[in-house]
Amino acid sequence: MYDKKEIFEKYLAGTCTPEQAAWLVALFADESFREELEMYMDAAMDDQLEEGDIIEELYTQSKNQYPILESLLTGGEIKTKPSILIRLWPWAAAAAAILILYVGGYQYKASEEALSTTGVTVTNKYMESSKVESLMTLTLPNGEKIELTDSSKTQYATAKTTNKDSFFEIKKLENASEPMVQEINVPTGKTGAIVLTDGTKVWLNTGTKLRYDANFVGSERIVYLEGEAYFEVSHNKQKPFVVVSNDQKIKVLGTHFNAKAYAHNRTTTTLMEGSVAVSTASKLRILTPGESSVVNPGNTNIDVSPALLANVNAWRNNEFSFFNAGLEEIGVELSHWYGIDVRVLGQADELGFTGVISKEKTLEEVLSILRRTGQIKYQITPWGAKERRVILMM
Structure with a gap:
């Protein structure tokens, strides 16, 4: 993984590679790094320079080697005062729909600010905007399906809302000594979040299925994942948390990680905090924070590399x-x-x-x-x- 401060300074000096510049752009989309990036920008300010001068200097430097970044950050020609741009600059990539295409040493751009609608307007469920809502389906052991909405309050799950997000709190049954296997399904175009009965919070991406024993009977807390989910696991040293997906298992005690395991696709695990053990039929790898593992379909090898955390956080945003x-x-x-x-x-x-x-x-x-x-x-x-x-x- 690149060092954020080092790459930021290289960008200001005009010495970073196109790959490093692209990594920096992706990082700008992650709101969790906002305060840190502001600190780097403040450090870059020279007391002898006005805000406008420093911005003009940054744009001049970027123009020499990375015209695509200048276009990304301004949407084309600079039409506003530099002093206004400074507040928008680090997060322009997140606020605007920007796509950069690298082909060899050449670069192409596409910006929503240059986007114009032409031809016939198509209005159907594939074209309409898909606004995220907390809406999922809970399937019980007898096959009964319960649609979970923002106002749901059943004996199995209750809708909760905090200042940050909305989620469904899964409930234990009175006879907690017996397994109660349930399945959560998230439809296309939506995401959702649940809190399992052990306190583990799970964010679920579109098209995801998560199967679990609501009572967590046994020596392990096992869940079965098809799709993508971000886990904040409640610590319990005596009862490890296990995620089974495709051809791999993830075993943790208490940590934050993302698992992506859609059917017929490679399985990716990204660790944010703590430690996890990723295993297949013949391999075992221990991940440290900031690492990702990949298991390809039909293959037991586990490839580990530095993670791009901005990509992991994006779907939840x-x-x-x-x-x-x-x-x-x-x-x-x-x-x-x-x-x-x-x-x-x-x-x-x-x-x-x-x-x-x-x-x-x-x-x-x-x-x-x-x-x-x-x-x-x-x-x-x-x-x-x-x-x-x-x-x-x-």
Whole structure:
């Protein structure tokens, strides 16, 4: 993982690589680093320079090596005073839908500020904005399904709201010595959060299924994940918490981590705090904070590398975040969120995309941003076709 302060200083000096610059842009999207980035900017200020001068200097330096970043941060030509830009600059990547395309040594850009709507306006469930709501389905052992809404209050789950977020509190049954296996399902275009009976909090991404014993009978607290979830595990040394997903297991005592395990895709585990043991049928790796592990389908190897934490945090902030992502990876994310089949034609994974896009945008708007890189074309099958599908091509 890069050192944030070091890369920030390299950017100011105009000596960081395009990959490092892209990493910095992705980091700007993470609100948890806002105070730290403000501190770096304050340190960069020279008492001899006015705010406007320092901003002009930053833009001059960035223009020499990274014109894409200048365009990203200003939306094109500088039309506002530098003194106003200083308050907006570090988080412009999060506030605007920006996509950067790197092809070899060349760079292309697409900004929502340059986006104009053309052609026929499409209004259907795939194109309409998908605003995140706390809405999930709880399936009981007898097959009964309970729709959870913001006002739900049942013997199995109760809706709760705090200053920060909304979640559902799963309840223990009176006969807690017997297993009570339940399953939470999150529909496409939505996310949600639950608190399990042991106090563990789980954020669930779109299209995710989580199966668990509400009473946690036995020597371990085992949950089964298909999809993506962020866990803040309640500490219990005598009763480890275990996440089973695809071909791997994650074993923890008490920690914060993200697990991404959609069906037929690679399984990724990212550790934020504490320590976890990731295992397959023949391998075992211990992760430390800031590391990610990857297990590919049908493979027992566990690859460990530094994590891009901004990407992990993005989905909980209702954003797509990509760092040097191939078009295939982007297609998978769009498919999960909008609930439509996305196919990629050609050698699209030779291109790398870096940027942040709000999930409040319609599918059509996201596809238009891709198209405006000048490298991507797309087709949407018409209504009446046997299957609804988006095709991305070079």
